[in-house]
Amino acid sequence: MPVRITRIEITNFRSIQKVVIDSSRLQIIVGNNDAGKSNILRALNLFFNDETNPGEQFNFNTDYNIYAASKDSKKAREIKIKLLLEIPRTYHATNGDLIEWTRSWRSSGFFDEKIIGIKSIVGARGGRSTQRNDIPKRSNIKALLQNVRYVYIPAIKDKEYISKLRSEIYFVVNDVFNENFSDSSKAFEKSIAENLDGLTQEISDSLGFSSALSLPRDLSSLFGNLDFLNEMRISLNERGDGIKARHIPLILKYIAEKTKTLQAQGNPPYTFIWGYEEPENNLELTSAIKLALQFKNFVPEPVSQLLITTHSPAFYNLSKHDDDVKCVYIEKDNSDITSCESDYSQLDDKMGVMELLSPYIEEVKSRIENFEAVSELGDDKAVIYVEGSSDKIIIEKAINIFIPDRAGFIDVITKDFGAGTNYVCDMLKAYFHMHKHHPEKYKCAGIVDRDADGDKARAELSKIQDVGKSVKCFPLPLAQDIIDAKKDGYLIPGVLECNYPSHLWENELANEKLEKRELIADVLSPIKNNELLQLARTVSDDLEGRPYRIKIENYVPKSRKVPLANIISHMSNDEARGCLLFLERTMTDLEKFLFPE
Template sequence: MQIIKKIKIRYFRSIYTVTIDDCSALNVISGKNDSGKSNVLRALNLFFNEETDWKSGLEFYHDFSVHRLDEVRKESIKGKQFISIEIEFLRPNSYAGSLPPTFSVTRNWLRDSTQYHESSNLEVLQKAGKLPSSLSTARRGLQTFLNKIYYEYVPAIKDRAYSQHLLSRLQKALLDSTLEDSTGIPKLAANLAKTIQKQVGELQDDFYLATGLSTAFEPPKQLSELFQAFHVATSNSTDQAIPLSSRGDGIQARYLSSVLNYIAEKSNKFFVWGFEEPENSLEFRYAEELANDFVVRYSKKSQIFVTTHSPAFVSSVDDNVSCFRAFQDEQKTILINLANPKNGDNHQNELNHELGVLKIQKQVHELYATQLVELRVVEEARAAAEQELKDSKKSLLLVEGKTDKKIIEIAWKKLRSSAIPFRIRVADPAADGSTGGTGMLAKTIEGVHPDDGRCCVALFDQDAEGIKGYEALSKNFTKMKGGNDIKVHVNKVSYGMLLPAPEFRKEYVLAKNHMIEFMFSDEVLQKKVNGIGLHFKKPIANIVINGVQVVDSSQYFLPSVNSDFSAFRKIHNGKEHFAENIVPTLGKSDFFEFENLFSILESIPNFTT
């Protein structure tokens, strides 16, 4: 987010006169110690909050430029003792009807005055015909706009007092929205914890991703405590609650940026941060993650100015990032935009030289960043290997073809809310359909070794080939008791079973023509997507029906369930399209007959446990 385009500061502390052009969403100011970096942030604090340091008002003779004071004394012109801050703003879209695309506001603090004097260039723009409205409308719009800007100055030393201040602001933001939802103090007190916990979920997630610590807000236990700052409890993997105030400085500082971003996201105001050394007390890895958050996330809702010595911030490269070198010339602070081609590489080299260790740190940072990427790749590979090892111990359902696998997976997802507790694999060593089928299914289940440590079930279609393969299983397989078509190997881990048939497909079983697609109703089998569906081949064969041999039964073929000959029909093509494009669109009720299949599998010892 960007509302400030340009800043001009005159006669403030070490700054004699400085112009900061081309401000971005994130503005990184770096340089050696005592170069005056922080004075830019303090000048903005003076402009927006009438404070210099945090909770410190302007002390003119302390904050007035020493060099300018010497000049004034030599000239003996007392009226020239003033501090001036001019900001050129970019108009937000919501003010297009009252303000021009860019406009500037100047605030001057005179030596003996208790109030600043404010002026703008609206009148000049009005004379040039550049206002979208009248001058009075523009002036009203300007004051409304300025009142909506909230500048948050975060000092380099983030002590307990500042943390409590920020948490109090967070509490106010939460209570403001809570009061909108609950009328009456008793009702508010009763529902406060639940409402606030729901509101801060995003904040908690952000902090957890950054630190691995979860947080919980403890609302006031008595109404007298209602407007005191929240206590924030953190917990680690041991689930032990530890107050945030008892955590290290780095963790506390990291939490502050999460809070600021959360407040900005929940507000309709324009937020500007002046954040001193956000990397303080952070380990290198956390500093890098924080810098990335500033670039990618936090600067989307707030315009940010940071002072830093961290290579993680200085090396940030993005279209929305500007980096400035701060240094002193004759004890006057100068700021140079390193991205400006007019400045060449000299100032970048000078910055490296001035900070000394920064150049080394930047090289380490780049090396670390590269290794971190490699580490993440290794971690992902390790996680994948662990998952593969875990999956390898799951029970295994072997099927004849890949459409069988696809349909069963979808059926489980439609009927059950839990993940599939077993793996489904096509009995095809080539993994391309060229070596699958009933024969390979039988060979695979015959070759299972008990040392594999998992239960395996081979599912045969009740067509001619499937029944033949099932019945031809070796004598090591014997039929289980219970009436289901299931055989168990002597090793007690291998099973063969026939695909159970719905009641309305009994004729298909008699015709030795039952396969997984016929688990669905004829209405489903006739569905099409993009005009494509299952294509059936009419039964043309020597078939004996009621003792009469029918040489060409196609003349008798009817597609209805009640046809004497529909049970002999074959699926000619369209299986893959049906499994991939039609089955996923079906409702839960269309998979009703698969419940019997899953119940049988669950009855097999150790298969789904």
């Protein structure tokens, strides 16, 4: 894993007197205008690139904190930036577990740099302490740190910035494809010379000395004018600012990926850290949400770390449901002291009116994720969505048993965690909307439990006009003993495990894998409950001799769902057929729907 900044400490830089931020690989920084968010990214730009804004050299007089400058102090005026870095494990033995890297500037310019190794020490009694050590001379930590590439993307991404970015494509292309690129340049140069031969010959004849056209050795200015045309041959320069902005992270990603291919075996890896200021600028809400999801996919590869300043919940909402994304709120008090707050529950309130958009953005984000998830499906195989991992295992086994000719032409899809009826319903909706524009793709089906949630999901889907032309939601069929139990007034849940034959349940009970149902009354219908009360008869007495008794008194815990499904999956098809006979009709119906030909 490449280098990562785990803590940023900035002293006396621009509007910041002192701030300390613990940072994650995807770090969101929010706050009101003029709170100092952008100066955190600029401080990192100064630290790594010796400039503040892109192309703007450090100036101590304007970059030193005004509030600190007005204080009477005997200490020398100094800007200090200290980073705590997580480094690859292969560097720990020589350098320590973490690196503390400090750089400072005074009015005369760059002043000092210190690199310290921090090692975690385990005491004799198990306690931990830290030990600070100078970096040994034999260490290659400096080579590792020199390969850190910090890229600062300012809030205003104008034509000049995009042109400069396109110029940088030249340098990476020239390095990565050196020989091929050189040959192409020579061929281009030769073509120009041949077409302008008359001009060069006349110049040579008139002036008395040989003259030949040649491309400049540095073609970065040419690349700065590269254009991206859409299908209508419209120049990127003529398109909206939002479209231009969406190109920026993709160009940067390309540069990062190609640069990393230059790493020679045994050399320190390249690390790319982006400081991205207000990525929501010029983007409509849907594009901002798409970009936020895209950023998540960029980290940790090819971008080791991404720090974002933003006012938009399209970005800071990422931190609410993902432990790998952190968010801090930056604000100043009356004494001009900068502070950080990481209480997510207060983010919407502190960001003001945007809290009204936050729930809506979560819904739109979910839809976009679903659309992107289904967009690449259906070309080669039909699709079945199911509620969880155990369902996927069993349905795949049932396909092999009951419709084996289709086994290679169906994808059974779910999520490892957090799937369920709503997940299946949402994915079917997304697939339906995608299929309207791509009717040549295969159809899609879903299978949901035979319960209240499943009934609700199927009813919701049925309200969508023409939905049955491309997607269909099937209820999980019931085994005969569950049907008999319902007729007798016992409402055994219509979930997958309850349909397994009783002998599997008996094996689970013998191995103490089942859980006792605490309230058997929960599975009694009102009619059955009244019947037992009138007859003064206990449930235990009523269940005597009934084949489904074990399913009334016990249930399969979540921890046993996948192992139990795997037991069936590993059976021979002939043996498993008896366990999954309840699925035979549904498999036939699925085949007819998914493969109408």
